[in-house]
Amino acid sequence: MLAPIAAAPLALADPPPPDPAVQPVGDPAVDPGPPPDTGVVASSEPGVVTTPDGWVLTVAAKDETELPVAPLTTAISSREYLVGGTFTGTVTGSGKTTLAGGVLEAGYQIGCGIELGQVRLIGSVGIGTSGSNITGGLIPTGINFPISGTLEIHLKPGSVTNVSVDKKTFKAAPARVTLKDVHIKLDGCAGQSFLRSYATLTSSTTDTDDVVAYYGVTKSV
Template identity: 55%
Template sequence: MLTRVAAVSSALVLAAVWTMAFTTTPATAQPTPSPPDPVQQTQPLADPTVPVPPPGAAVPSGAPAVLKTPDGWELTVQAKDETQEAVAPLTTAVSSREYLVSGTFTGSVAGDGSTELTGASLEAGYRIGCGIIGGPVELRATGGAETVLNPFLEGLSVTGEMKINLRPGTVTVLPVGQKKFTAGEGRISVSGLRIKVDSCVGQSFLQSYATLTSSTADTDDVVTYVGEIKAV
């Protein structure tokens, strides 16, 4: 009997020791460290003296042109809201240049002149400069015959020599509007106008202009505004 009790007691002691050996105290959860603060990026302040370029096809207008006449009148011509965009020409010819333009041009005559004004007029338009002009193309066949064709014919297949005659570039002036007025201010507004020049094989340049003319019985005073030159 004593032996059985001792055996039971030994079993209970071993069970207690086994339980103590494999019972662990749960570890205290460590707090998750918070991510470091992001580095504050300091944005440099914009320089107010540097002009901000206009978006898209918009181009900056030039400074107003002002003329003070000897008889006391002040002529001012200027532009605003100008856009100039090179577009694919309707002819699809590689020697054609076409542009989509918009803008508002104003001219005014002010002051207390010593003469009587008889009228004023405002003209606005564009100048297109072309670096190289393409001349006629000469095709010389193997047999020696020579044929002169229009410039830049596409899809032409010949056997022999081809000679392209290039000429120095030119400037084409394209007036787009004229307005006569007697006093105060005249205005010309252009929107979505397509202008083009042909036979241009070099780089092209586009520039707007507006010319104001003031007249009296004996004098004419002329002042011209010119916009920024855009290379295409």
């Protein structure tokens, strides 16, 4: 007797559930990545000095922003920043001399790790002919001008550039300079750049000048 035999279908095992401890890589819902740069930077401690006459000079900054932006020149050797902040200068104490005002200057220092120096194109141009062999010799049929060259780039050690944004002359302290969305730039920078704010307070009397400086936190770009 013959009995029909049916093959049982193979049962495929369901994949195991995902391990909750293992998170998918690159999922923005799980790993949004670093937050965008808003440009906000911390301010350093104020610069304070007591003059020999007994006056106390203080220069400080707050609400500072330093945001790197794409340069309008689109050159890869240009650096451009959008900056802002409030810089103040005060003169207090009971000095022995009569104050005659002064100057509050605010600006930025841009440091470039490597500067782009001289760029030269070194090349040569030759002349050659081509021809066909026929009975009796070679008859030229064309002339060509082969050109070869190399680009020579000279790099220089980095430097620091001071960019003065504003100078406020005052008759009596306190004095203030407020900057908002000011563009500053540096050209010819082939390496990493560094940026920090600065402010100087100059207090004057009839015969003297006393200067105190403030330097902000350095930001690398």
